Amino acid sequence: MSRYEPSVIEPKWQEAWDKAEAFTARRDPDRPKYYVLEMFPYPSGRIHMGHVRNYTMGDVVARTKSAQGFSVLHPMGWDAFGMPAENAAMERGGHPKDWTYGNIADMKAQMKPLGLSIDWSRELATCDPEYYGQQQAMFIDMMEAGLVYRKAAVVNWDPVDMTVLANEQVIDGKGWRSGAAVERRELTQWFFRISDYSEELLSALDGLTNWPEKVRLMQANWIGKSRGLQFGFETVGGPAGFETLEVYTTRPDTLMGASFAAISPDHPLARVLEGDPKVAAFLAEARKGGTTAEALETAEKIGFDTGIRVKHPLDPTWELPVWIANFILMDYGTGAIFGCPAHDQRDFDFATKYGLPIKPVFLGEAMEESLAEAYVPMKSERVTYVRGFAGAATQTGDDGVATAIAHAEAQGYGKGVTKFRLRDWGVSRQRYWGCPIPVIHCATCGVVPEAKANLPIELPYDVSFDIPGNPLDRHPTWRDCACPKCGAAARRETDTMDTFVDSSWYYARFTAPRATTPTVMEDAAYWMNVDQYIGGVEHAILHLLYSRFFARAMMKTGHLPAMAVEPFNALFTQGMVTHETYETTEVTGPNDPRGEGIKFQKYRFPEEVEHRSGSAFLKSSGAPVDVSPPSKMSKSKKNVVDPMNIIASFGADTARWFVMSDSPPERDVEWTSSGAEAAFKHLSRVWALCSRIGDMPADHKGEGDADLARATARAIDEVTKGIEGFAFNKAIAGLYGFTNTIAKANASTPTMKHAIRTLAQLMSPMTPHIAESIWTYQGGAGLCTQAAWPKADPALLIDDTVTLPIQINGKRRAEISVPKDMPAPEVEKLALADEDVVRFLAGQPVKKIIVVPGRIINVVI
């Protein structure tokens, strides 16, 4: 065998796999199926190391399952709609469609050399009309099933770009692109009724035992179930229709500490009062500012006393003022609260500012200090509370809330209710590059779904991006259509769908990607669910929650079988690929607009930097380089390593091996050039080892046959467990160990050949190309990729003799070798007779001796 040259063997084996159609997924009733999926990429045009790590993990699983006899589905597609394509069109000209499909072609060309076991015949892009047309069909079905509705909602509106902005796109109250002050505007938007499924999406999390606990928790918090009391305040001096004011509280046990009531600026009562110019002025002030987290954080609490009073439910003679306050949200609870400044920080801030009374209801040691801090923990005694609630038994702990609810229900002034934080999913986007919402506005029939025969509603190609706003809105003809109901001239909806819709069902589409219906039941029933889903933790909430909702919606509309309610059986969230960042200190030149002689830091690419004796220098000039700790690879910090460069210099197998080694897959892995070189060196060593074994004379005899056979069995066991347990770093550690063992072994030729063939098989999920070469060179039949996964002989996994450490009072002092099944009393005798033990005991009596068979012996004196 010649030198290890990845650039020669890798394309060769990829071609062989293609020719054998080794990765084409086929429905096979005789074999169990396995569906492994990595979160599909956005086609930015360049793959990065994060992609390499993500897809290699999926590939390791897919290849292993395939070798283990499963019928494997491992597809790939493109999450292809979205703003970057439009931004590119605005900045550089060109068309979003051309830009996107060009990027897909580029990225696919970069992914191919990785040698992933992907069934490319199922490739899809969400911007294909064949894909989004089916999505439109489902939208119509969901409308009919009552899962879709329209309502007015307050949004962030960019008056310059003339579009709605997501909260993340509002920075310091300004649009991220235009820099214009963002307005709160009410727009009629399309919504999915995800909140109908709050309870189910929450309770079904318990069944997702193969999901990371962290993700389940994040989803549970996002859904945000709370139990509280809803009751009506009787108003005094309120306008007609507001004889009572409904409020919701999760702390009904603090009801006796009420000092005011407050309503949201968007509350119906506030709107009624808006006729008063003073109220109107206040509301204008209160509604200013974006809806972003930062805007809310810094916003000062402001309020307006309406003059209306309400009666305390437990004491009608006790009246509380009703304020309008900017910190009350309309879309949580009832949009109105009772304020208890003694036990709520926000109420405390508000009461302090406006001089409202602060009335603690809990007595206890914590009381004195906590008065200043406003919040008293639940566990303090509730003496005042008990007085307030008509002499009930003393309450401590969390059941105070339950008791208060029970009391309210018995007295008839309120009832216990369950609320969720989860809101309905607004899917309207005033954007071009997305899936058109298949709806028609007719002057006589109103809002009508498009006829399915007219699907897909394709995006028009002739649009321009030189003016801000949605090009669909100003297209001369695209909006014009006939009403599907009455045939009259009508107008199309010009909003497109949130791209999260596209990614909420692609996993189901992969089971029948070319079908003329969204799914095909037979195929979905065979392939669903996804057995292993792999992706970044950044999708822990939205993408996964929407997908879980969509699976339910698809079930309800007949597009998925009932067994697919939870589409992802197992989820794995992988860590990022990080790299150190490098900066040099530069000085501005004479013509610099910043002024001459000013120092500044400049990021440097890793390939510009060399490391010498623990420090870093610029290759070109030798200037010193500042090194910062590893962080996520990003273009702006220039701490990126292009996978294409690594493949060019070391091959795909080295890149794959490196990203899977060292760090556990759920954690970040730091890319280092020394690590990549080490991976390459190791593969070269394996290659040389294979060559050496190939040169051994067929009749070579050795002493170590039994040992090598045992080591082979152990390696099979260790690597298989490592892969199946998503501990790829441990599987790789096992492969290093096994390689070293083979290299040192002195066994007969057939045993050596068997060992190295097994090594090739065990390596093949990680480094499939070199594995094929070794396999073939050592006389393996067919493709290594298609060979059955090796099985460890259980008899060889158990050693005949075991080495047992002997502890004296918990400290290791000696060890003995004993046959593996020696009875405990004999082990005990041997241990006490050991010379080191005797020396340590020095004649002291043994109080107790513990023998854990096959593990350890502990002598207590």
Next chain:
RNA sequence: GCCCGCGUGGUGGAACGGUAGACACAGGGGACUUAAAAUCCCUCGGCUGCAAGGCCUUGCCGGUUCAAGUCCGGCCGCGGGCACCA
């Protein structure tokens, strides 16, 4: 503020409550070479000892146990998620 996770050599990390530091990177020493690269061998937590060995060591303090990196309680530090959600 609320919820969650994590602290092990110079580094990434191993370790069913049972020999802490597997495997790898970096470092040190050596062989081969005119030399370098490549390759191979040895060494590599700290202190101590000529050595055999001994003592210490998993963020800090305490507890449970024959035995604790692992379990329990309390601190300290780091990271993540959510957040005027009543």
